[in-house]
Amino acid sequence: MVNHVRQMLLLILMALVTTHTWADEKGTLDVHVDRKTLHENQTLTLTVKGEMPFSMDLDMLFNIGDLELPSPEEDALKENFEILSKHQKYSLRSVNGDATAIVTWIYELAPKKTGQLEIPSLKFREAHSNPVTITVEPGDAPAPDGTARPAFVEVETDKDSVYVQEQLVLTVRLFYRGNLIRGDLSQPDQGDAIVESMGEQQEYARVRNNVRYRVVERRYAIYPQSAGTLTIDGIKFNGQARDDTGNLTFLRDAADPLDIPVKGIPASFTGDTWLPASSLELSQDWSDPSSTLKAGKSVTRTLTLNALGLLGSALPPLKVEYPDAVRSYPDKPDLKSNVDNRTVTSSRTESTALVAVKPGQITLPEVRVPWWDTVNDKERVAVIPARTVTITDSAGVAATPPAAKNSPSAPDKAEPVVAKTRDTSMAESPQPLHSPLDNTWLWLAVALGTGWALTVLFWWLNRRRATDPSGESGPQGDPAEAALYADLEKAARAGEAQTLSLLPRWARQRFGNQHLRSAGDVVRFSTDETLAEELEKLQERLYGGKASETHWQPEPLLKALQRLRDRPQRQAAPGLAPLYPSSLKAGSANT
Secondary structure, X not given: OHHHHHHHHHHXXXXXXOOOOEOXXXXXXXXXXXXXXXXXXXXXXXXXXXXXXXXXXXXXXXXXXXOOOOOOOOOOHHHOEEEEEEEEEEEEEEEOOXXXXXXXXXXXXXXXXXXXXXXXXXXXXXXXXXXXXXXXXXXXXXXXXXXXXXXXXXXXXXXXXXXXXXXXXXXXXXXXXXXXXXXXXXXXOOOOEEEEEOOOOEXXXXXXXXXXXEXXXXXXXXXXXXXXXXXXXXXXXXXXXXXXXXXXXXXXXXXXXXXXXXEOOOOOXXXXXXXXXXXXXXXXXEOOOOOEEEOOOEEEEEEEEEEEOOOHHHOOOOOOOOOOOEEXXXXXXXXXXXXXXXXXXXXXXXXXXXXXXXXXXXXXXXXXXEEEEOOOOXXXXXXXXXXXXXXXXXXXXXXXXXXXXXXXXXXXXXXXXXXHHHHHHHHHOOOOOOOOOOXXXXXXXXXXXXXXXXXXXXXXXXXXXXXXXXHOOOHHHOHHHHHHHHHHHHHHHHOOOHHHHHHHHHHHHHHOOOOOXXXXXXXXXXXOHHHHHHHHHHHHHHHOOOOXXXXXXXXXXXXXXXXXXXXXXXXXXXXXOOOOOOOOXXXXXXX
């Protein structure tokens, strides 16, 4: 029953101190501080007491849930002090029917600077308090004899000076005793520097001056962006803990600011991009490690730049030049940064699809990345050596120099292929000029004559079949060819990569030429410039990172394919055209 009455009185009192309950009479505010002189790592307790007449009505008793507890205006107080905590107490007094509410506000304050600070006049409704002057001395308060400091902050850097954009590691350690209930440890906030937290904070125990402390350690990577002096503001700590006796105490400390000299870029540095790092490596990887490429085929070259002590965003694009004999289609670079509690590592990876377009021997120039070794304070250069690559045609033959003037002339193109074979065979097996005609030569002559006769007969039958409409093996007469062409047309219309693999499969079926193993082979076979150009556009769209940026227009490619399909089969003699310089990626021959 007594508890119930107390609860009701408390609710009534809370209602009375709302903004609608104070009477119009002017009240007073009294202030009291527990100390007027303190060090910058200490706190003080401010007590504000107000005594106000009040009135009440029944309506307030039924709207207690909507009430808000008031307090004095605090904006002026926050200019010089940080409010660590605040709570309120209320009491009620009635004399001869006149009711008075006594409200007490208790603040725990921490000074924001040293010197003479003023607690300004506080205002609550029409009541005001008198200002109070506080003296804040620099440094830490001396501990009582035999008493260890309850909490303190230490900071250190791994270097006394750095270059601009060089990594500086800041270590912050908070030492405290007792059971920490609440704590706020500030972070470095530099306007002209990039600050990265290095992993999770570490917690451990350490003995200092024969006193066992709990330690919270945090590490930061700081990258100054301009030469001069980098000032790291003092790291601050505010918290509450219970001591060995169970009492609640406020903990506060601040480290001294640090001034770090920042040097500019050395005049001797030769690179275009300033890269101060403790380690930097440049490596490459090939999808095909062979030093020989086939025209029309593609290979992927991957260059990776790894750095220690730099963020990935600081690594520049690699300057790579390629000869005209290859087309390059770079992918989007991959930038990574890995930050842990010890260091920062980063990488930049650039992958490029290279398509050989002209047979011959080429040299890929070296790749150089100058950087500054911050450990030894000197410039170094990461280098990938130049590489010589041989580009062959689709048959695997490299380009050769022109024949000498005194060499035998090439046989007429109209000469039957079998006749070339016959001449070559005879040249490889010369006979003495005056040797007798023995039986071996006789039988060889008979065999060659028979072969020549069979060749002529085979050529005559093919010519007769070609002039016979009923024997034409055109598109309409081959269901397999029609099905392959339908798939090819569908893929080409959609601009799909499958077009490049379907093209040689269909061409082999259409023309019966088993040497057509890639899209580049078909281009050289067709001698159609439009087909080459449209397939090259498709290649760029697929492997040049433009698939989502350009609208595919398939009509020119479809018309070129139809022209090739309409070509009579008898015109499909291989080797009619020289190597066509296109950047086509070879399609796989999935038969």
